[in-house]
Amino acid sequence: MRADAARNRDKIIEAARVAFRTRGYDAPLDDIAKAAGVGAGTLYRHFPTRESLVDAVMQAWVERVNDAVGKVRAEGGTSRELLLRWFQQYVELISVHKGGPAKITLAMEDDASPMRTKCHTLRAANTQIIEQLGDDLRPGVDSLQFARLVGGIASVVDQGNLPAESVGPMLEVVVDGLLV
């Protein structure tokens, strides 16, 4: 990639980051292009779909997930405490942007999604937790089921503008259902 192209790419990502945070994922792409000081064509060449732009914006986030899972695992406690803490973290992580939970949870199901890197990170994190749980986990549950169950809750809370506290009781239900 030519140096000027790389520069423009960065400018677009930065403008998109701001726009997504303040206006949500519906922010008009032409506006983002304008804010970045480039033409619409340039934006669409770098990011053919809205999704691929979202993906680029969320790059840094992958590292946060790996940090979080390490921290949760290190803290110890019962399996129930571990799982609940992880799910709380999980919800927070996928809720960084408005509309994030649904977007990420859906992308989980779609191998062709431009967000699959992010999904793999999350699934890998879930797998680490599952390993630590060992025999305490209901048999047959995998990282994808974690993602769906908790992602479903996070989506409802996010899209319904529910207070963050309403997550806890729902997660407890799921946690108790997941442990033997």
Place this chain on the structure above:
Amino acid sequence: MRADAARNRDKIIEAARVAFRTRGYDAPLDDIAKAAGVGAGTLYRHFPTRESLVDAVMQAWVERVNDAVGKVRAEGGTSRELLLRWFQQYVELISVHKGGPAKITLAMEDDASPMRTKCHTLRAANTQIIEQLGDDLRPGVDSLQFARLVGGIASVVDQGNLPAESVGPMLEVVVDGLLV
């Protein structure tokens, strides 16, 4: 309402029913108006928002819910069986149209939604089940939490185009978490 107005209203609803089923909830409203043989203005007068049109289309559905809850309650069995059967029904009921689960589950949180009639029907049905469960239910769980937990799962399955069988295992997790 004038007779011709009522006639047009019906034509619009019928056209919308077809369009929503075949094209999903994104079907252009102008197209629906055209299919109904009326102008766009007429459609928008009767149904100021897309949501209110969806609401009208789903009217008959309310009766199905009441049937279903009666049947599930009558069949007997353990609390676990009852709840699982109801949740299966619940998912089916809110999945009649593509995009239905998320739409209904979100509307649950919004008293101003034009779909609130439908939501109340569902919550009332949940309440009937909760009553039947009596002391077997985890304390503090209400009809809205039912809606969120099961609605979250249904949304993921619906939007991710997952096979219908994938609902079962997730529901079992939630059921086991909900019973004491």
Place this chain on the structure above:
DNA sequence: CCACAATACGGAGACAGTCTCCACTTAGCA
């Protein structure tokens, strides 16, 4: 039966967002 409000109709067109196309510009190599 008919005249005349009140009610309803319809579709042109304003508006907003998405995305493409291509004449022009620029980076970077030989």
Place this chain on the structure above:
DNA sequence: TGCTAAGTGGAGACTGTCTCCGTATTGTGG
């Protein structure tokens, strides 16, 4: 320094939403 592949930008085509208002229809009171 000149050449060319790579990159740019923004006009405008296209699609869907929604409003406005001149026209048409309904049904009622005289």
